[in-house]
Amino acid sequence: MKLPQSFTSSMRELLGTEYEEYLACFDEPSARGLRVNTSKISVEDFLKLTPFALEPIPWTKNGFYYSEDDAVTKHPHYYAGLYYIQEPSAMIPASRLPVEPGDWVLDLCAAPGGKATELAVRLGENGLLAANDISNSRAKGLLKNLELFGCGNMLVLSESPEKLLEYFEECFDKILIDAPCSGEGMFRREPSMIKSWENRGPEYYAGIQREILRCAVKLLRPGGKLLYSTCTFSEIENEQTILRLLDGSPDMMLIPMKGYESFSKSRLPHCIRVYPHKVRGEGHFAALLQKEGTTCGCQTKETTPKNLRKSGIQKTETQKFPADFLEFLAQIPRLKNRLGQMKIRRNRIYLMPEHLPDMSSLRFLRTGLLMGECVRNRFEPSQALAMWLTKDDFPQTLSLASDDDRAIRYLKGESVALTEEEAHLKKGWVLVCTDGYPLGWAKAAGGMLKNKYYPGWRVQ
Numbered sequence: 001m002k003l004p005q006s007f008t009s010s011m012r013e014l015l016g017t018e019y020e021e022y023l024a025c026f027d028e029p030s031a032r033g034l035r036v037n038t039s040k041i042s043v044e045d046f047l048k049l050t051p052f053a054l055e056p057i058p059w060t061k062n063g064f065y066y067s068e069d070d071a072v073t074k075h076p077h078y079y080a081g082l083y084y085i086q087e088p089s090a091m092i093p094a095s096r097l098p099v100e101p102g103d104w105v106l107d108l109c110a111a112p113g114g115k116a117t118e119l120a121v122r123l124g125e126n127g128l129l130a131a132n133d134i135s136n137s138r139a140k141g142l143l144k145n146l147e148l149f150g151c152g153n154m155l156v157l158s159e160s161p162e163k164l165l166e167y168f169e170e171c172f173d174k175i176l177i178d179a180p181c182s183g184e185g186m187f188r189r190e191p192s193m194i195k196s197w198e199n200r201g202p203e204y205y206a207g208i209q210r211e212i213l214r215c216a217v218k219l220l221r222p223g224g225k226l227l228y229s230t231c232t233f234s235e236i237e238n239e240q241t242i243l244r245l246l247d248g249s250p251d252m253m254l255i256p257m258k259g260y261e262s263f264s265k266s267r268l269p270h271c272i273r274v275y276p277h278k279v280r281g282e283g284h285f286a287a288l289l290q291k292e293g294t295t296c297g298c299q300t301k302e303t304t305p306k307n308l309r310k311s312g313i314q315k316t317e318t319q320k321f322p323a324d325f326l327e328f329l330a331q332i333p334r335l336k337n338r339l340g341q342m343k344i345r346r347n348r349i350y351l352m353p354e355h356l357p358d359m360s361s362l363r364f365l366r367t368g369l370l371m372g373e374c375v376r377n378r379f380e381p382s383q384a385l386a387m388w389l390t391k392d393d394f395p396q397t398l399s400l401a402s403d404d405d406r407a408i409r410y411l412k413g414e415s416v417a418l419t420e421e422e423a424h425l426k427k428g429w430v431l432v433c434t435d436g437y438p439l440g441w442a443k444a445a446g447g448m449l450k451n452k453y454y455p456g457w458r459v460q
């Protein structure tokens with residue numbers, strides 16, 4: 001692999017005597033990782049269920065190394081949202097941002113959702129995850145991954161950080177900025193990054209990063225915490241960007257985060273550098289900062305953030321829901337008391353997060369959980385709802401073993417023939433599961449299940 005000369009000389013300067021060791025790691029293969037979705041399954045239960053040989057990643061509780069590449073990405077458990085495939089070092093940033101249930105969390109550069117999916121898990125069902133990416137096409141992938149993970153209390157946006165400021169000034173308790181960067185830490189895993197580095201290097205990205213951080217500081221509540229990460233080694237994009245932020249915002253300070261013995265020190269206090277010759281993972285940088293002041297931490301208290309007050313919180317209007325939807329809803333005890341939070345927009349019904357501002361001029365892809373669509377007075381539940389539910393939430397379920405061929409055939413969009421033992425299923429909606437974890441919807445009729453798996457997610 002041919003590395004650019006200006007890159008190698010700055011690495012030589014940065015690493016000193018470790019430089020040769022760093023170069024040697026290019027002959028080693030990259031490690032592969034998966035992260036368990038602990039909102040659907042505990043790590044313990046997952047390890048009992050999964051057919052794959054896994055080895056713990058030492059710096060996270062729910063991350064594991066795997067080796068059988070194809071099988072892991074094509075297994076029914078993947079389509080049940082039980083895990084996310086993620087580069088092992090990329091698991092560090094979300095695991096170091098101390099998200100608490102009820103927080104308002106913003107992932108400002110979130111696509112395709114590697115970190116946002118973990119933030120959603122740690123947030124739980126209260127509070128809000130706003131996941132944003134300036135690229136609309138990438139934000140579509142982000143939405144899919146959040147839905148696959150079963151996240152409902154979310155806002156998926158595709159906006160510039162500057163625009164978000166008009167709506168959400170000092171609104172967020174926690175912010176993650178996994179910044180666009182020159183990607184030096186990924187050269188081994190994705191050699192194509194070298195070419196893009198030659199076209200757009202650290203100086204180009206430092207300008208973008210500083211503008212993103214400038215807005216992020218204003219989006220953070222007093223007392224709130226912000227985690228900045230990159231997958232590059234360049235000091236210009238890491239330490240110098242943080243120093244610039246501290247210079248311009250005297251109310252921000254660096255604070256400690258949980259380390260690991262093989263992480264390396266940065267020249268700034270408390271920041272983490274991760275090198276591929278020291279850990280089984282690629283290169284990363286992370287800094288955790290806090291804003292002075294105290295945070296109320298809960299949007300339901302009277303101290304609604306000033307900008308939400310300015311732009312006006314969305315009003316809950318009394319809405320008339322179709323009878324077929326109400327009948328469907330009555331089957332799900334977990335949703336029974338939440339009708340007041342539901343909203344119909346162009347035939348689609350959403351379970352809305354609480355206290356949202358009026359966002360009419362923001363580019364958003366999703367507000368809350370899409371419950372489904374009303375077509376000619378008939379309610380069709382959504383794929384997102386299937387992923388949000390557990391097997392016990394719905395009265396009619398069919399659980400296919402993950403090694404039953406029908407599980408993959410269902411994911412390909414085929415009808416499912418029922419066995420004699422399964423023939424008791426009544427005509428109507430069935431939540432299809434694999435090993436007890438929802439995959440999607442089907443409709444039972446005459447000994448068969450008509451496939452209602454979302455066509456856009458079908459396995460090829």
Ligand SMILES: C[S@@+](CC[C@H](N)C(=O)[O-])C[C@H]1O[C@@H](n2cnc3c(N)ncnc32)[C@H](O)[C@@H]1O
Nearest residue numbers: 109110111112113114115133134135178179180
């Ligand atoms: C390193 S990637 C994020 C990866 C993501 N956090 C994950 O874990 O899957 C950086 C992202 O920043 C987005 N981006 C670039 N400029 C941005 C900006 N000014 N505001 C918001 N997002 C931006 C890119 O589209 C890209 O998806």
